[in-house]
Structure formats: structure tokens, C-alpha cells
Amino acid sequence: MTGASSWAGWSSCRNEPFLHDRGAALMEFGPHLTLALIEGAVTAAVLALTASGLSLVFGVMRVVNIAHGAFFMLGAVLAWWIAQAIGGHPAWGFGAALIAAPLMVGALAAAADAAVLRRLAHDPERTIVATIGLLYIIEQVTLMTYGPEARPVVAPFNARIALPWIERGAEGWQVIWPWGFGTTTYKLAVIGAAMAMVAGLWLFLARTRAGLVLRATQADREMATAFGIPVAKVYALTFGLGAGLAALAAVLIVPIRQAHYLMGGDPLLLSFVVVIIGGLGSLPGTLLAAVLIGLSDGIISVFFSPTLAKIVATLMVALVLVFRPQGLFGSRPA
């Protein structure tokens, strides 16, 4: 009866500590740490997007979406599908995926909300069970159609940047270029793009009429209904938006980490950590926690083991929920 599942594979579908085989023996502590920080910043950027989707859904709908990681995975798989269907220069396929995949995932999630969650009246406990069901359905249908392989999407651009390091050698301080010490333009672009998108989300919530309606529903569902806000529609759109953000993050990361039907486990776990530590439903707390968790995950994974990093993360979530349910930065209890 042992079928695979992504959140069961929280430890297995993760890349190995990426430095242990290449540069570790050659590199000093400083460059090593810098690389871990860059890698952590990529994780943090993608995590901020994914987690703000989860946080939004919880904040507005009070729904804990266990299928969030599955929507992330679906975004990556659709990105691969779109990219290989379009062909030509990688930038075309990637660009199309960046727009189409989140929209498709968002539409699917909105439909799932209308078909399933709305009928449960968004009751917190029953929706969790239903989203566990959705997780299995999405994952297993992907396994049946896309298959168990991991497939990459080619990055639109991917030039290598070697980084310098200052070291005290025999002739005093000098600039050196350690072997294997560098990053790629694509990774830097991911960090930038994710920051821009989070800023866009914030502008949407704070400055547009739709964002105002969303925040009004979050503050008081019944009062919003009384003022004529179509709450059912807002919920479906919120669920779609949340899933779309996860898919967007996945499209950004899929050129670095391949698309696989079990890849949703880590984003789900880390988003949970971020959302709970940052305070449920608070966007600034979520962003702060994403940076914190992304960087520390990068560092612990590089210097210790990814499994240990996840043990620490899971225990941290549990203990924060037990002893400080409003989150480390939040002020409102969950």
C-alpha cells in the first residue's frame, strides 16, 4: 500500500547539498558561506512568492490549503509542457509558461474551490481533509499523464558569473577568483523577479479596488456580505490567486530544479514554516520569515544536512504554534 506522495517525500525529492561534491574541499569558509547565502536568497525569493499565496488563502478564507504544494508542482509541470510544445528559442517557451501556467493553475484552483470547498462552507477542519484529497488527485493524475521522470525547462538566459574573493596571501591582501565560486545570471534574475512580483502583490492588495474587497472580506466576512461583496466569488478568486502565486514561483524555479510530480513537498513544508512563523495572514511577517527561513535553510543544508534542516524547521513550526500561535512577528492569534 505504499504509494509515493510529495509531502511524504519531504526529504527525498530535495537536491543534495549542492557544494559537498564540488567546491567544498577547494574553497575557504568565506566563499563557501557566500555561495550558501546566494543559494539561500534564491530559495527565499521563491519561498516568499509561494508562502504569500498560502498566507493569502489562509488570511482571507481561513482555509489551510494542504494542496498548495501540488499547485506549485502543477505550475512546474505545465511550464515544461508549454515550453516543449512551443519549441524555438528557450526564451519564447519560458515566457509563455510564465504567463500561461499560473493562469491555468489559478483557474483550476478556482474551479476546485467552487466545486468542493464552497460546498463544505469552508469549514476549517473539513476543508483540510478535502485539500489532502485534492493533493493526492493532482499528484496522481500528474503521475499517470506526465510520468515519474524529472524534466528540466531550459532557462531563457544562463550566463555564468565568476565572483572574486579577497584573501590574505604571501604578498598581503589580494583578489583571487576561487574555482567554482560564482553564480548565474538566471539565479540573480529569479531573485529580482520574485521581489518585483511580491511588490506587485502588495500594490494590488493595498492600492486597487479588488485588493480592498479582498481585505474587507478578510477583516469580516459577514459584514462584507452585508455590504454586497460577492463573498463566494471573492473566495474562488483568492484560492485561484493563491495557487497562481505558487505556480508562478514554480515556473521561476523550474530551470534550476527540474519538474517532478513529487516536487511539491518541500515548498509546502517551507511555506507552512514561513506562514506560521511570520504570523498567519500577515504579508510583511510572511516576507520577513521567508527571508529568514530561506537563508537559514540554505546555510543549514550546505553546512549540515538537508534532513537536519527540515527536522529543525518542522519542530520550529510545531513549537511556535504551541507556544506563540500568533507567530513570531504577528499580533493576532491563529
Added chain:
Amino acid sequence: MRALALHLGLLAGLLALHFVLPAYHHGNLARVMVLASYGVGYNLLFGYAGLLSLGHALFFAAGMYGAGLMVQHGGLGAAGAFVVGVVVAAGVAAALALLALRTVGVGFMIVTLMFAQAGYLAILHFSEITGGDEGFVLPQAGRMLGSVDLSTPDARYLAALALFSVCLLVSLALVRAPFGRVLVAIRENEERVRMLGYDTQATKWVAMVLSGAISGAAGAGYAILFGYVGASFAEAQYSILPLLWVLLGGAGTVLGPFIGALFMFYLIDLASGVTSAHMLIAGVALVVLTLFAPQGIMGEVRRRLWRGLP
């Protein structure tokens, strides 16, 4: 009286099946009975006390590894290993309950989920002792109860039946005792129970320890009867399965876990003949059950046929 007759009748029927079933279904039913014991443990907490745990795999695995490691490294026989497994699972449940019961609702679900995940990852991390992902096969010495070899089909079936009988009857006795009534009252309205002067926290703690101990007994039994201990039994999936069995069979009914485990086992068995994506069945079942039949099979029986069904 009728209730007792019904449950004893089921056990007698299972004993009779021992003599008539073909080998394949005989083996399956032994496995279903062990899994149903796990479901019985889960049901005590979820069905009666109304606490939805997403981390019972931790207790199942605690029983399994407690027993398995005692055989592997401590050289115990089946009986000793089983007792150690149950005690370890009860201990883990007692400690986790102290923390998790400080939260309610969604918080409780996530806290149990996270602790179970930490337990699973810890099994992978300490792979020198636990065998990590691959687990280990139990040596033959650990599968001997005195001079009885529990790895033979006949002994295995009867041992599984004994384990299931004890779990089922203990659960029946518990829920019909005043303790069980208090649990149901807590599920329905905890505030009111507290106002009536009951210590609801202590009652929930006891329920969680008992639930963990029964789940651990099932885990230890699984290790001894089927001879394998592995990290896959600590995965989140093994926390979801008992929830699924209980929802399908009927939460808060004594027979529900067995009915649910039996149905689901054969559904997944049939599906895995068709596709490797057999967990699709579980996903669809979860969604359909929450949407259309939150009471489950025995819950419907109780609603339509027999209101006093325990």
C-alpha cells in the same frame, strides 16, 4: 447486549473465515485486521474525542520501531518486543499530547502533522540505527512467540485476529464506559463539559495516550507479523490512511475502522492492478467522503437503522 453480540459475531465470523478463505485473501485479511487495529486507535481520538490528528503515523512507527529495534539490537522475542513497542508509543503519545493539546482545531492538526514529520525525518537522519529509507527485515528470533512461529500464515492470521479482538473490545468497553461518554460530550461541546466540572484537558490527554498505545500496538504487531520495519510507515501517508478508513467506515462507530480499512484495502488493491497511481483512489475517496458522506458507512447505518449503535 445487542451491541456486544454484534461485535462478538464479527470476531466469530473472522475466526470462521480463517478456515475457508483462499490463501490470497487469507493473507490480505490478516493485514487488514492489523491495519484496522490502527484505525481503532485513531478512531478513539478522532471519532469519539473529536480531535483530528494528522500525525498518527508517529505512534504507529513508534510501536513498529520500538518493537523492531528491540528485536534487532536487544535480542528480544516477539512478546517482549511487542510490549516495548506499546510502551514506547504510549510514551511518545503522552509527551506529544502535553504539547499538542495546548492547541485546538487547525493548530492541533498542524502540530501533530509537524511532529510526525519530524519523527519521520529523524528515522531517516539516524540511519545507522534505523536503517533509514530501506528499513530492515526482522530476524526470525523476533517472530517467535514461545515455540509458535508467527511468520507462518495460520499463526499470523490468528495472532492478527487476537490483536484486533483485543483492540476492538477495549475500544467498545471504553466508549460504553463513562469515560467514553465524556469524550463524546467533549467532542460535541467542550465548554459545557468543563462547566459541568470535568477536567477536559486530562480526559483528552488520557484519550490521546490510549489512542497512541493502540496505534503503537498495531505498529508493533505489523512489524512482528509481517517481518519488516521501514520508514515508509512513518510517512504522512500513514497518518492519512487511518483518517480515510475512519471517515469511510464511520467516525465515532466501533466497527467503522474495520469496515473502512477493509473497503479501502481492496479498493487500492484493485486499483494497483490497473495503474501505479493507485493513491488516486484515496484522494477521490477523501474528497467525495467529505462532500457527500461525512458520516461514513456505519454512520449511515446508525442514522437509518440502529440509533444505539456504539
